Amino acid sequence: MRNSLKVAKWELKRNLKNKTFVIGLFLTPVIIIGFMIFGTLFGDSDESHEEELTHVFVNDQLGVFPQLQETIKQVGFNWELQETNLEQSEVEKKLEDREHTAYIFVQEQVLEQGNIPVYTSDEINPFFMNQVQVLESPLQAMQMAQLGFSEEEMAIVSQRFNFEDVRAESTPSTEESEAADEASSEDLLERIVPGAFAGFIMLSIVFTGMAIFQSASQEKKDKIAEIILSSLTPGELMQGKIFGYFILGLIQSVVSIAIVLPVLLWRIDVPVLEYLLVPDVILLVMIAILGYLLFAAVFVGVGATMADMTTAGNFQGMVMMLPFLPFIFISPVLSDPNGLMAQIGTYIPFTSPGVLLLRLSMLEEWPWVEIFISLAILVVSIWVFMKMAGKIFKVGILMYGKNATPKEIWRWLRA
Amino acid sequence: MEVMLTVEGLEKSFKDKKALKNISFDVRKGEIMAILGPNGAGKSTTIRNIMGIMYPDEGSITFHNHKGKGIPRNKIGYLPEERGLYKNVKVMDILLYLADLKDYPLHRAKERVLEYLKKFDLEGKENVSVEELSKGMGQKVQFIGAIIHEPELLILDEPFSGLDPVSQEIFKQEIRDLANNGTAILLSSHQMNLVEEMCDRLFMIQHGQKVIYGTLNDVKAEYANFKCTIHGDNQIRDMEGIPRVQRVEQESEHSILYLDKDVEPINWLKSLPNHLDVQELKINRTSLHEIFIDIATNKNLVQEEGESHA
Numbered sequence: 264m265r266n267s268l269k270v271a272k273w274e275l276k277r278n279l280k281n282k283t284f285v286i287g288l289f290l291t292p293v294i295i296i297g298f299m300i301f302g303t304l305f306g307d308s309d310e311s312h313e314e315e316l317t318h319v320f321v322n323d324q325l326g327v328f329p330q331l332q333e334t335i336k337q338v339g340f341n342w343e344l345q346e347t348n349l350e351q352s353e354v355e356k357k358l359e360d361r362e363h364t365a366y367i368f369v370q371e372q373v374l375e376q377g378n379i380p381v382y383t384s385d386e387i388n389p390f391f392m393n394q395v396q397v398l399e400s401p402l403q404a405m406q407m408a409q410l411g412f413s414e415e416e417m418a419i420v421s422q423r424f425n426f427e428d429v430r431a432e433s434t435p436s437t438e439e440s441e442a443a444d445e446a447s448s449e450d451l452l453e454r455i456v457p458g459a460f461a462g463f464i465m466l467s468i469v470f471t472g473m474a475i476f477q478s479a480s481q482e483k484k485d486k487i488a489e490i491i492l493s494s495l496t497p498g499e500l501m502q503g504k505i506f507g508y509f510i511l512g513l514i515q516s517v518v519s520i521a522i523v524l525p526v527l528l529w530r531i532d533v534p535v536l537e538y539l540l541v542p543d544v545i546l547l548v549m550i551a552i553l554g555y556l557l558f559a560a561v562f563v564g565v566g567a568t569m570a571d572m573t574t575a576g577n578f579q580g581m582v583m584m585l586p587f588l589p590f591i592f593i594s595p596v597l598s599d600p601n602g603l604m605a606q607i608g609t610y611i612p613f614t615s616p617g618v619l620l621l622r623l624s625m626l627e628e629w630p631w632v633e634i635f636i637s638l639a640i641l642v643v644s645i646w647v648f649m650k651m652a653g654k655i656f657k658v659g660i661l662m663y664g665k666n667a668t669p670k671e672i673w674r675w676l677r678a
Numbered sequence: 679m680e681v682m683l684t685v686e687g688l689e690k691s692f693k694d695k696k697a698l699k700n701i702s703f704d705v706r707k708g709e710i711m712a713i714l715g716p717n718g719a720g721k722s723t724t725i726r727n728i729m730g731i732m733y734p735d736e737g738s739i740t741f742h743n744h745k746g747k748g749i750p751r752n753k754i755g756y757l758p759e760e761r762g763l764y765k766n767v768k769v770m771d772i773l774l775y776l777a778d779l780k781d782y783p784l785h786r787a788k789e790r791v792l793e794y795l796k797k798f799d800l801e802g803k804e805n806v807s808v809e810e811l812s813k814g815m816g817q818k819v820q821f822i823g824a825i826i827h828e829p830e831l832l833i834l835d836e837p838f839s840g841l842d843p844v845s846q847e848i849f850k851q852e853i854r855d856l857a858n859n860g861t862a863i864l865l866s867s868h869q870m871n872l873v874e875e876m877c878d879r880l881f882m883i884q885h886g887q888k889v890i891y892g893t894l895n896d897v898k899a900e901y902a903n904f905k906c907t908i909h910g911d912n913q914i915r916d917m918e919g920i921p922r923v924q925r926v927e928q929e930s931e932h933s934i935l936y937l938d939k940d941v942e943p944i945n946w947l948k949s950l951p952n953h954l955d956v957q958e959l960k961i962n963r964t965s966l967h968e969i970f971i972d973i974a975t976n977k978n979l980v981q982e983e984g985e986s987h988a
Contacts, residue, residue, distance in 0.1 A: 266779065273775050277767055486762030490823065493729055493756035494779035661731060663760055 266495040270503020271510065274478065278511055288515055291467070292522035299523075299530060317388055318364045320347040325369050330401040338397050354382045362386040367395070373402070456538035458624025461547030465616060467519060468512025468555045469586045475508045475559055476583070479566030479660065488660045497657040505559045512555065546634075547620060553638070554616025556645045558586055564652030567659035568667035578669050589617025600625040609637045612644035651676055679706040681742055682831050682862035683728070689736035690723060690886075697723045698886045701737070705831065705864045710857045712877035713866040714970060720886040721866040722759050725835050728864075729756055743830060752780045755829030759836045759866075761820050763808045769795075770804040773823055782827035794822045798848060814845050821849065825856065832856060834865040838872050850876055870967035882970070890969075902963035904943055906935040910955035921949055931957075936964070 278284040319335075319342045321328055332344050347366070349357060354366045366382040373379050379402075381395055388394070410416075482488045482500075491500060527535060565582045592614055595604035600622045608618035615637045623629060658675045659667055667675075681704045688701040698720050705711045713721045726732045728739055730749045744750035763772055770791060777787035795801055798818040803811070811819065817840060825832060837853070838846050854876055857863050867873050873880065880897060882890040890897055903924075908917075914928045922938040937946065943961050 269775075269778055273778075276771070277764065280771075281766060481764075485764050486760050487764055489726075489729075489731060489758035490756065490761060490763075490776070490820070491779070492731055493754065493758070494751050494776070 264499075264502075266499040267503040267506060270495070270500055271507035274504060274507030275510055278474075279514075284511075288518050289522070291515065292519040295519065295523050296526050299526065316363060317342050317391065318345065318361075319343065320345050320349065320364070320366045322347050322349060322351075322366065322368045322370070324371060325373070325405065327369060327401060327405050330405060331369075331398055334397060334401045338394075340394055340397075351380060351382075358382060358384045363388070365391060365395070367398070369402070453538050454543075454627070455624045456535055457541060457544045457547050458620050460539055460544065461551045462617070462620045462624075463519070464513075464516045464548060465551035465554045465620065466586075467516045468509060468551070469558050471512035471515050472505075472508050472555055472559045472562060473583070473586075474511070475504055475562040476566040476569075478504055478508070479563050479656070480569040482660055483567070483570060483663055486663060492660070497660060498653050500660070501563050501653060501656045504563055505556070508559065509552075509555060543623075547623060550616050550619050550623075550638070550641075553641050553645060557612060557616070557641065557648060560645060560648035560652040561585060564648070564655040564659075567652075567656040568662075568672055570663070570666050579666070585613050589614045589621070592618045593621065596621050596625070601630070606633065609633055610640055612641055615641055654678065679708060681706050683864070684740045684742065685724070685728065685737070686740070687737035688724065688727060688734050688739070690727060690732065690734050696886055698727070698734070701883070701886075701888060703881045703888075703891060705862045707830075707862050708857055708860045709878040710853065710863045710865065710876055712873045712880040713864065713883060714868065714870065714873060714880055714966070715866075715883035715889075716868060716970075719883045721883060722835055723886075724883070725758075725833055725864070725866060728833065729754070741831070752782075752827065753830045755824040755827065755832040757820060757824040757832075757834045757837055759839070763816060763820060763823075765807075765809040767808055768805050769800075769808060769811070769819055772808060773819065773826055776823040777826045780827035787826055790826055790828075791822065794826075797852070798822070813840060814842055817841060818845065818848075821852075825852075829861065831862045831864070834863065836867055837865055838867060838869050846872060868970075870965065870970050874966040880966075894966075897969075898963050898966075901969050902965070903939050904937045904941055904946075904961055905964050906937065906946075906959065906961045908933045908935065908954070908956055909958035912955055916951070916954070920951065922946060 317340070321331060321344060323331075323346055328344075328346055335342050335344055349366065351368055358364060358366070361384045363386060364384040365387065368380045379398075381392070383391060482491070495503075524535065561582060565579055569579055588611075589608065592604060592608035595602060596608065596618060599605060605618060605622055608614045609622065611618075619634065619637055623634075655667075655672055655675050658678075659672075683705040685704065686702050688698050689696070690698040701720070701724055703711070703713075713724060715721050723732065727734045741750050741753075743753065770788070773791045774784055774787055777790075778784060791804060795803055798821075800815060800818060803815070808816065808819070821837070824834070832853075834853070837849055841849060850872065853863060853865070857878075865873075865877070874894070877894055879893045880890065881888065882897075890901065892900070909931055910933075911931055912933060914926055914933070917923065917926050917928075917933060917935060920935065922941050924936045924938060926936070927934045947961070
């Protein structure tokens, strides 16, 4: 164990002194941020669409136009409010060749029914129907003033007005359902944030762990394996490498998070930290670490069979793709987190960390039985793969100058 | 002399081919023991079995100064035949790592690294990246790596391969010094001339089997007949007529007379005919190199001798 730690320490030191690694260390989060900003650039261009002037024509039969104008000015919407005498029947035709245009009919029956018809052009700010709700208060105020209600009466009367989008294809959205939506999306975020966090840690240590591949074959290319093995056992060397690259992966994660998180907090309006500091994260991160150990065992074993990275055969190339296997399950799991595909993915060792993280982020009720079975499978597979990797590593690391064939690897495994 | 390592009845097979057959020898404190043999004879296999990098099918390997099981890795220095160093690291870093793996105190290691770099003409290279070193420099650094922790037993597999003559001399001197200071040294080589000058005992191996085992002098007395080299204008027929001459090799004025096994040099010299033209004459035993060539090319003479003594 002490020897393994020495190897781990050496791998750490060697990589941290390596310019390529250090550049990569900081470049990764910068690229992530780059993509985020890139994304919001597109977002911004959308917003500028939204910011486009919306022409709002009001057929005002109640004489509230000045108040409406005042309200819009206060809220600061980019609307151009105009009075019109157009009839409801003519609106559709008028809107056909218009963009960013809406017609609001404030008529006598409004005060009785509380429904205000709104006609909009095909292209319009997607939030227009929400924005238009602000006109409620001036109307309500006017209604009350007109009726000269007492406070009690006002309370009774302060029923909501409902702006109804009359266009056939649009679905009417009430404030209530919207609130519900918001609540559920917050719930979802609360689960996704820890899941995404664990997923990020897993990806970053697995990707760093892919360097084990190179490290194991480098040992052979540099022909130093035999010198090192005169001081320790192959098992110790292997463990040391796995542990060393695990720490490197963690360093990568910490650096990335330290750089990305502040930007994230600044750019998006989600209490990320609050969601992160929950007990669930421990389980999720544990799954991520188990995932790493599994891939590390495979990488270190297969890395030892290769003469060097550039001569990786088909077999070795396939193994490199293993960490991407969970991606197959992403869409089935997203569409049904408890479906058959999701369950299958949970029980296959190579996909289970990824699929579990995804499912646990989606599901409100965690399927504990499945989690335990899957973790048990994962732990057993890690043990098995470590044993196998140890056998392959022991022989492979000393085989200079050529790649091992699957047949040879099979023989080593049975030895 | 205290025995440090005993190898007893080593057997090893690869697939159906027997790589080692009943190999037995020992290595003693303060001596240089050489394993000699042509390529593929089993030298590296023997050494790898000693180092625990391979496991023998049969036989035992005993480290006498070591209680408990396993290999006393910290007391052994090892320079494998296939050797190299991590490329993108500094000389000092890699040497300290190797010392650390042997549990050698780092401050001592640091001193020794600087000391040896100076000795090997590499002063000031400690902060140079390994990839910037020439091959010879790299070999020297590897050698320092093998002895940095003051091993009791030093195992060198083909230490001279790929070295220029100057570096060979430095290595030879250093290995000799280490032996004189009490290190037990086991080295393998196919460069006879080098080994002949420095080893105390030798173990010659061919096809995975022992051919010769003993001290250099014993081996020479046993297998190396005298030969007489004469410079002078002589007829080959005249020389072939000299008693106890097995064969004569002649090249212009340079003749080598191979003598019978139990020739007394003084008596034989007296039997030389008076009319011989002698500008220069020297008499010595055939070299290890010639014995080795005989064995490697399966010339019967030594092979038979070897087996009858096995």
